[in-house]
Amino acid sequence: MLEVRLTMPDGRIAVHPAPADGSDAAFGGFPKNSVLTLFDPTPEELGRVARAFHLDEAYLRDALDPLERPRVELGETEDGAPVLILVLGLPHQNGDAAYDGRPGSMPYGVMPVSLVHLKDHLLVVARRAHPAILDVLDGRRAPVATHMKTRLTLLIFQAVAEAYLAALRELRALSRAIERRLRAAHRNRELFMLLGVNKSLVYFASALRASVIVYRRLLAGRDLKLYADDADLLRSALVDLEQAEELTALHADRLSTLMDAYAAVIHNNVNAVLKVLTTLTVVLTLPVLIAGLFTINTRLPFEDAPWLFGLLLLAMIVSGGALVLYFYQRNFLRW
Known part of the structure; x- marks a missing residue:
């Protein structure tokens, strides 16, 4: 789904309909200083945006690969203009129903999100919309304008770090509930549920490790120009992310020990x-x-x-x- 967000004269961020395909206007008719979101985009939408900004379509498809790792990439448009691609890993809940512990399933996964910085536009690409990103882009998290690409990016970074902490709290509560049930009845279902929680933690650990590298690289100021306030915001997000990385490792070790202990008890x-x-x-x-x-x-x-x-x-x-x-x-x- 392709949407265009633009700051109105009254400071409000409004969602505009995408211009007609094939427009002869600059940038394919997409307003200057706007934010384009492509959540679960169709091939036609990807091709249209790539043509409008003379982009390699691979820059947009990166976020649609569920195995894509967080990273920073510098590229160019077909016209030679610089492009900055930031890929993050965002935790998301698998399914709307309560986690039931089916073999092979897990309560949380990691969804790649790509932020493509152009001269006058910011492109946000993901396989699905996420409340943490929408809160930033719609101005509900903090006052912001769509032309403030760096500020929007750093707010998304902070939202991602806080999303990990929230997901870890949910996983901790879930694992404790499973433990209580496992003490009452040593069934395979509870063990599969713990295995799914541990699988989520493994995905978190992998994404967080790469995300910390991305945050530190941006904090150096080589790829993205940072003002003093921006650097403080990124440092705060980095602290949250490092805390999430430590908690993930702690929970994973604890859960592995717990599963080994229950396996020994059952044996x-x-x-x-x-x-x-x-x-x-x-x-x-x-x-x-x-x-x-x-x-x-x-x-x-x-x-x-x-x-x-x-x-x-x-x-x-x-x-x-x-x-x-x-x-x-x-x-x-x-x-």
């Missing part, structure tokens, strides 16, 4: 059950052998005696009880 429980079943089998074997002696087709001493049945029954009870006492004293029948 021990299975061993305990097998030990009890094996012990009961041994306990029942001796009485069965005693009774089996008098079921063979061979004459045995005292087989016609009236007291034989009672004696055999007593022998089976005594032998079985003796074995139970023996194994119980050696903790074979205790959990």
Whole structure:
């Protein structure tokens, strides 16, 4: 979906309809100092924007690759004008429904977002719209104008860092809820849910590691001109991002330890059950052998005696009880 945002004379940021395709006006009819957002764009929209600004369409397609890593790239238009491409990783919730722990699923993923800086325009490309980005572009996060490309970019950077912290809080609460359920019932579903949470943390760690490099490179001021206020904003965003990176590593280590502990508990429980079943089998074997002696087709001493049945029954009870006492004293029948 292609949308155009432009600051109005009253300071309000308004969403304008995209100009007609094939316009002969400069920049394909897109207003100067506007912000173009391409959320889940069609191939036609990508081609149209690329033609309007004489861009390599690959610059716009980078954000549509779910495996794209955060990075900074310097390029040129077909006319030789400089282009700055910033690719970020933004955490997003997978699906609208509550996380159910299906094998292979995870509660959160990382979505690439591409910010393409042109001389008079800012292009924002992503596979879907995200509230954190919309709050910045619509001026709800902080007063801003669409011609302030650097300010918009840094506000998006800060929003991305805060989105990671919010997602980590959600994952922490989710993992604690799963732990409580796992203590009550050792089921595979809860283990799959913890595995999905851990998978989200792995994606977070990879994206955060690359994002920190991007933030530090921009803070050096080589690729993007920064004023004092801009540098302070970027430093604040970098602090949040580094905190998110540390929390991600901490949660991932804790979750891995927790899953190993639960796996060991389940393994021990299975061993305990097998030990009890094996012990009961041994306990029942001796009485069965005693009774089996008098079921063979061979004459045995005292087989016609009236007291034989009672004696055999007593022998089976005594032998079985003796074995139970023996194994119980050696903790074979205790959990």
